[in-house]
Amino acid sequence: MDSTPIKANTKLNNPKSFSKNKFSKDNQPKSDKDCKLGVYSASNDSSNKRYKFYWGYKxxxxxxxxxGLPIAETTTPADVPDFDVALSLLADTNNWFKLTGTNFIADKGYDVKKLYNYVRNTLHGHCFIPLNKRNSKNPPLTxxxxxxxxxxxxxxxxGKQYFDGFIKQKFVCKFCNSKDDSACPIQHPKYxxxxxxxxxTKYVIISSDYRSSINRDSLYFKAVYRLRVESKR
Structure with missing residues (x-):
C-alpha cells in the first residue's frame, strides 16, 4: 500500500509564487476550500531527505x-495520516475482497501498532513495514x-514494570547507594x-508486541519488502 500527493489547482502551489506564508495552515486557498496542507518526500535518498509542502489531496x-493490479483506492485531504486511511481502507476492502492471510507491505509511514495489530489479529496476515525511528524514544544501549x-x-x-504490550526496564546510577560525594566523575546535579x-534514573521501553517481534534484517523480510515497488508505479 502507498499514497501519492495530488496538488490542488491553486497559485499557492506554484513554485514561482512569492505569496507570504503560502504554506501556513491559516492561509486556506480561496480556489479550493476542501484541500488541506500536506507534505511529501522530494528525495529518495534516505541519508538526505528533502520535504516539500503543498496544498491538495492524497x-x-x-x-x-x-x-501490480490495483485492488482498492480512495482520495483524502492531504493532512490525513496514511496509517489512518490504511486501517479503514483495509477494513472496507476486506468486506468484499477477502484479505485473510495477506502480506501487508508498506513504507515506514505506516509504522503504527494499531495497523500491525489489525493485520495480525483480524486479517491473520503479516506486516512488512520498516521501523520509523521517529517512533522510538529509547536512549542508545550498549x-x-x-x-x-x-x-x-x-x-x-x-527492575521492570509490566504494561499491556510493553515492558519498562528501569536503570539507576551505579553509585545510587554510595555515600561518597566524589563518586560521580561529572558531579551531576541529580547525584x-x-x-x-x-x-x-532512566527507562527503556521493551516492546513485547507483534511489531517488535519482526526480524527486519532477515533475507525473507527484505525479499518481500522489495515487492513494494509495484505500488509506486
Missing part, C-alpha cells in the same frame, strides 16, 4: 504486489543492553538530590 491505493550515563559509566538495571537513592 490518493491511497492497495495494490497486488505480484500482478551491545549487552545497558544504558551509559552522561559520565560514560554503565548504569545498573533495577546530589538529597534522596536515599542518588543519581540519574
Amino acid at each position: 490518493n491511497h491505493i492497495i495494490v497486488d504486489a505480484i500482478s 551491545d549487552d543492553g545497558y544504558i551509559v550515563c552522561e559520565a560514560g559509566i554503565k548504569m545498573l538495571k533495577d 546530589f538530590n538529597g534522596k536515599k537513592h542518588r543519581g540519574c
Whole structure:
C-alpha cells in the first residue's frame, strides 16, 4: 500500500509564487476550500531527505504486489495520516475482497501498532513495514543492553514494570547507594538530590508486541519488502 500527493489547482502551489506564508495552515486557498496542507518526500535518498509542502489531496491505493493490479483506492485531504486511511481502507476492502492471510507491505509511514495489530489479529496476515525511528524514544544501549550515563559509566538495571504490550526496564546510577560525594566523575546535579537513592534514573521501553517481534534484517523480510515497488508505479 502507498499514497501519492495530488496538488490542488491553486497559485499557492506554484513554485514561482512569492505569496507570504503560502504554506501556513491559516492561509486556506480561496480556489479550493476542501484541500488541506500536506507534505511529501522530494528525495529518495534516505541519508538526505528533502520535504516539500503543498496544498491538495492524497490518493491511497492497495495494490497486488505480484500482478501490480490495483485492488482498492480512495482520495483524502492531504493532512490525513496514511496509517489512518490504511486501517479503514483495509477494513472496507476486506468486506468484499477477502484479505485473510495477506502480506501487508508498506513504507515506514505506516509504522503504527494499531495497523500491525489489525493485520495480525483480524486479517491473520503479516506486516512488512520498516521501523520509523521517529517512533522510538529509547536512549542508545550498549551491545549487552545497558544504558551509559552522561559520565560514560554503565548504569545498573533495577527492575521492570509490566504494561499491556510493553515492558519498562528501569536503570539507576551505579553509585545510587554510595555515600561518597566524589563518586560521580561529572558531579551531576541529580547525584546530589538529597534522596536515599542518588543519581540519574532512566527507562527503556521493551516492546513485547507483534511489531517488535519482526526480524527486519532477515533475507525473507527484505525479499518481500522489495515487492513494494509495484505500488509506486
